Amino acid sequence: MRIVETGYQKEKTEFFGSKFCIGNGYYGYRGTLEEYTKDQLVACTLSEIFDDSGNGWREPVNVPNGLKCTLLCDGEELSVLTKEPVEHEQALDLKGGFHERRSVFVSKSGKRIEIKTERFASLKDLHLLVMKYAVIVDEKAELVWKSHFDCDIWDINGPHFYEQKQGEIHGIDVVASTTIQNKKKAAVGQFAVIREGEGKLLRENGEITVTSVLEKGKTLEIVKYVSVCKETDCVLPEVAAADICLDASEKGYQYWREEQEKLWKERYEHLGIEIIGDEEAQLAVYYSCYLLLCSAPFHTDTVAIPARGLSGQVYKGAMFWDTEIYMLPMFAFCEPEVARNLMNYRVKNLAGALKKAAEYDYQGAFFPWESQENGEDGCTHYNLTDIFTGRKMRTYFRDKQIHISADVVYGLWKYMMITGDYSLLFEGGAETILECARFFYSYSYYKKGKHRYEFLDVTGADEYHERINNDAYTNYMIDLSLKTALHVIEYLKKENPAYFEELLKKIDFPDAEQIIGEMAVELYLPQPNADGVIEQFDGYFKEEDLTIEELYSRIIKPNEYLGSPTGLAVHTQILKQADVVLLLSLLGDQFSSEIKEKNWKYYEPRTEHGSSLSTCIYALLAAQIGMTDWAYKYLMRAGRIDLDGDYKLYLGDLYIGGTHPAANGGTWMVTVQGFGGLTPLEEGVSIIPHLPEKWTQLSYCFYYGTGRYRVSITSEKITLEPLEGEHILKVTTETGTYTCKPTEKLEILRGDTK
Incomplete structure (x- = not known):
């Protein structure tokens, strides 16, 4: 190609x-x-x-x-x-x-x-x-x-x-x-x-x-x-x-x-990706994977993948939460050693996260917004310049995006689930997860009248709205972090109780299990309203509801920053990027397809996609719930972003050109986990595909545990071929649960399901 x-x-x-x-x-x-x-x-x-x-x-x-x-x-x-x-x-x-x-x-x-x-x-x-x-x-x-x-x-x-x-x-x-x-x-x-x-x-x-x-x-x-x-x-x-x-x-x-x-x-x-019937999509997907592989640290765990890859110095060459949410899945399934390097980079830099939390007078691990090779935050408090006055603007990317620590835990959890490699827990992974849980406890606010823990004054995935309360994405990801911490505690107590006791002494967190357990039970998780929509943050529905075109009509100067503190989108329902939709695509097992669809349809017209992290997530959720036409449209926007150059070059007066590894990784996610339906489970995988109309066949490869497999999907059947390992794989599809033996090809009929 x-x-x-x-x-x-x-x-x-x-x-x-x-x-x-x-x-x-x-x-x-x-x-x-x-x-x-x-x-x-x-x-x-x-x-x-x-x-x-x-x-x-x-x-x-x-x-x-x-x-x-x-x-x-x-x-x-x-x-x-x-x-x-x-x-x-x-x-x-x-x-x-x-x-x-x-x-x-x-x-x-x-x-x-x-x-x-x-x-x-x-x-x-x-x-x-x-x-x-x-x-x-x-x-x-x-x-x-x-x-x-x-x-x-x-x-x-x-x-x-x-x-x-x-x-x-x-x-x-x-x-x-x-x-x-x-x-x-x-x-x-x-x-x-x-x-x-x-x-x-x-x-x-x-x-x-x-x-x-x-x-x-x-x-x-x-x-x-x-x-x-x-x-x-x-x-x-x-x-x-x-x-x-x-x-x-x-x-x-x-x-x-x-x-x-x-x-x-x-x-x-x-990767093993083959799309029959759509050469344009095949090229876009392979090019996206090529760009991501060009920046991948096969050789080291001292860095991860910068937000603009190695295409230049943009964003200070820093590693963001993009790594765990958008890039890690491809590597965990296709290059497990690189995935381990990516997560070990976070674990090795726990000291930087502890230092950052202490800087703001919190306990535990507060991972950086812009992480560099030393694990410290390269982001400043005055990160943008007002193009009207020329003055530096106080932003809150650095000190309010607490979801970063939850994203790190999510990455560790996903890595272990897919690879079955729990050794990282004994090499600093468990300590990292517990320190993240301690940070959330330190940051939280307990509302006695409602008997619940809340998270106030935060910034979620949508960067246009800073210093908000109870951001849905943040709270649900913290919930995952707490539950992961409890699972880790149970695992350590069973597998190596001496190590667990020594770890609690080392980090001086003797009541970790009690504190984390109580908080997990009483954590506030925003629920869908009568219309089935989850409010992005407290008071979001009270903000001005207008179209993106109406918002654009108010722009005075090109490159105006639309977000906080004074941007046009701040007091509107216009989002920079996927937020609630991101939550639903990552933690989809907690929500029905009906809730997912209602939220997708509510937030999609209100999302500006001002970040390259956005379109792939709308494509992913749409594919997961069978809205294949919309999913395909957004897949091609994400997959062609670096082919067409359809992206913002400036954030205010800040140059942000270069390649887009998050969109590249997101393109793989949409192809394999969205259209290809691949989802890791605690035991085995789920493969529930939804192919676009023009795709007559989709094939891809993946690792799970010690095994490696090739999947081919048509409208009639799913074929699973073991390539490596002696692992017996449990596979759940729309028609039932099956067992794939290491020496036998498994064929599952789908009927007329697309």
Whole structure:
């Protein structure tokens, strides 16, 4: 599958940089052209290393660009920045994560010169970035190709290096950079070879030059190996960068390319998604999964997946609650080791959550809104600027979104349910869950007259309404957290009572079971009203009820922020994103299909979808209750968000461009858990599909416990094929409960059910 754009479109430079990005979890490289500079937002963004240059805005670092190069033909520079190509194509081949570019220029003397490049972020060696650069001429021409480190880096809030040193190690050019705040070191190496054609290669002062007199119809092909190393896993990044370039050149381009295809093929096989009858949806789903995999930490549990992946420094490169709610499901079902890394990142950073709770005079664990590599909150209290006055606005993302701690517990619960891996409990998971429960007890308000615990002054999933009381999503997720804590207590008391007693002593929470149990019984959970609708928060129904079009008609300036403290949506029923609908899609076993449908229909026309986290959730719930036409519409909005660029670039005056991992993960959720009907249960899985009309068959793969399975769904039957493991799987469908044995394919007739 290839994604292609034809014709040079200068106005889409920023968008294409995100659309055609490549990455391997260690770094991300934007989909920019080889002659581009920081003015065109070139970036090689690292995971794990963050820096504050002194302005209070901490973000991941971008390292020097090792792929910068220029081409001259008979002394004339051939670049889209200075000359319009007569033909141009930019593409992304999903088969191996290959970024491709083809440009044809006509020189002043009338010669036709074709440039073809290919690059990829290696999965075989995460430190390696490989590029092939080919030139073909229709007449004899003198070519000069130059490439060097571009140390003039694009940063949103930089610069981030106080020192950059260029040198040579083992005959390899290396630039070592040291961050300002924590003196962290990263190094980039470069090495080039002529792979095809005749030419002379010269290295001097960090610049590689290839000169060639190329005959008519001949090709000059250069391969450049760039290494990216950092002290998080390399003791001496400069030396490692040099060694990796040498190793890469010895193995050769074809070796790395073949390994790349093989490893991407394995990842796609773990997904196993096949949609027959709808090529557009197949592409959108696979592209979404590709983007999510590009940023996934296969190699470490020191970070999770940033809100904009590794497509740049947006949102400070921080990890949000998006991870547990939108991204974790795909990894738990398809790449369990990555799912463990994601959850272990939270567990390892419990100290940051304890510190944050104490900062606001609470007990327990208050997980960050914008979590960075140290587990501390990168969010400030004044996070946005009023575009009318230019003044910073006090926002409450940081200190009122208490649902983050509940989302973390939800993630741990889901991970354990799907994988059957409870070992994480003994490695800090149990402590994390109990500390989250203690935080909720510390934050709660007990209303004696009504004999119930309430949560006041919070912000829910809908960010347009801050400092509200009894947000439905928040309260129900806290309820899940408390019940999970009680289950964990029972499990520990049974499996390892000595560990449990020692844990209670360690965290000084001897009455944990009593406190959590009482609170779970008396926690206030908003119920559906006479019309079957759950009020999003206390007083929501009293807010102005208007259409989104009416709200938009009141906008004075583009990029106005519609939320708190003074935005147009604050005192209306207009939502930024799914809130009650999110609750119903995640905890659906607590509500009837009738309640789900009534709430979907009430909140859908009132939701602006001002966040990429929204459309996929409306699609998910719609699919779960059989509203397949609506579900498909919203699936395609979510799945194509990074293909079409239909998203907000600014939040007030804050740039928020880049890829959208939450929507990418949500697209998988809609496809597999919505249309495919896959739901994990305490024992086995439920598969109750609702296929869109045009889908004649949907297939996907998943892990459950120690087993791995492939599911194929048509209107007539569900076929379940065991692929790995000796696990006996209990499967519940719309027609009954069945047993899938490890050596037998299970076929379940569906009748005429779609």
